[in-house]
Amino acid sequence: MRRWVSGLHDRLHPRRSDYAGWRSVLQRIFRHVIDVALAVIALSLPATSQAEPFSAADGPSIYDTVPIQVKHNPYQNQWDRVVHSASRSNPISEFARNLSSVQRVSYVNKAVNDAIAYKDDAVNWRTGDHWATASETLLRGSGDCEDFAILKMQLLSAAGISANDMYLVVGNDLVARTAHAILVVRVDGGLWTLDNRNDEIHLANNDPDFRPLVSLSAGKAWAHGYKANIDMGSDRGTDNISPINKSSKLAAMIAAQSSGVSVKL
Template identity: 40%
Template structure:
């Protein structure tokens, strides 16, 4: 084991040996480190919920999905972040290379390539009957008046307003606690009347309110997914709008670009009688360059 005295002397020795100032400074910092201190923690910045709709350029931004969900469950207010990618995890203030800002793709015109995935159309999934049932039941109860008011509003304001309305009108309640069943998809009117529901119930209510506000059903996708950090099932509504896939999540009032969310892995998506599963393109590794062996000439000593 290296003695602490030796560690303290290391910067001076490096300076005498002609080491670079940066290396010597690094050694000095290491020498002053408490070896018994706990390791640094991963800090996740989060964004503040939107209190009122505003212009799209000022609104579209994303808290980390994990941070937002944790804040909602714990009752801790979300903190302000200045831009979409300000919600990246940081390690002592430095963004890890593997969490760099992704390229935001243009929304596909006919399939939900969301969260960095490629959607593949399928004829049958485990949730077809449930989705067909709630998709056909368009009644909204008293919320129909709210949806009609947003029908005349700017489309971005309608998205922001309906997302925030449902998030405030519904209290997250696990299906088993509410109904005694492990997983029940409720119609929008039922969720909005009771004021209770879980993640897919929020998404279904938002889908039906947006349809009533004039959004095309083909642009609205209920996405069933995995939260990779929390290791939990989740569901959100994704809306195709002006060439982007925007995520309406019950964890935040902000609209998230789906390709900027890296904590979610989609499994199934549903829209207007169609269903998709999700996959990812395989990254092709560059082919190695073949180098011919070097022929060395033999020399004979005189």
């Protein structure tokens, strides 16, 4: 009986820590509402007043997505550690230097896939998630999907590809129902996908099996949203597919919020 009375008292008179917890939750909800409201206001302004961060020009428009630059993302600490690691020359990058741009990308993709064994972080590092530098992956001779992508990025950098033209893309494999990471490289006017599960590179066009969430490049990050197929000002419905417009950018920003990233306003 005393325990029941004590429980009733706790429900009627919440502890101070309970108030603090609810206050934290309400603050997060409030910030989310404010972020989306600001996005709506910004996107309703004339095109000449649009802030530059809403432009997808320098982000990777891959797999039929809309890239929106963000200030924060859940991978930033891991990314900061590996992106600043030295790009050391080795036989793979030295040989790749003598190839054309697309051949260089193709060669590095297959060379790394052949040289490195896939091994999950739980086995390789005894931890849930560890992004290895190129040196760490080469020393161990193994790594998981993002380790393959980071090693390819560092080798291509040593072979002369600009860091600004390479993107580590984190997303979801919809078939395997798991997280996956790839490298996307811009060469000769095209965006090419390098995947540890495929020795052949291919253009980063629509792929129903992979959904990009976040892209990371030199000093920048983008969240990926998806284009709105319905023009709200038309009676033609889905028959009228519009280009990347205000509504699609807003959809991308809401998707970014849902992915746990902070939209750059």
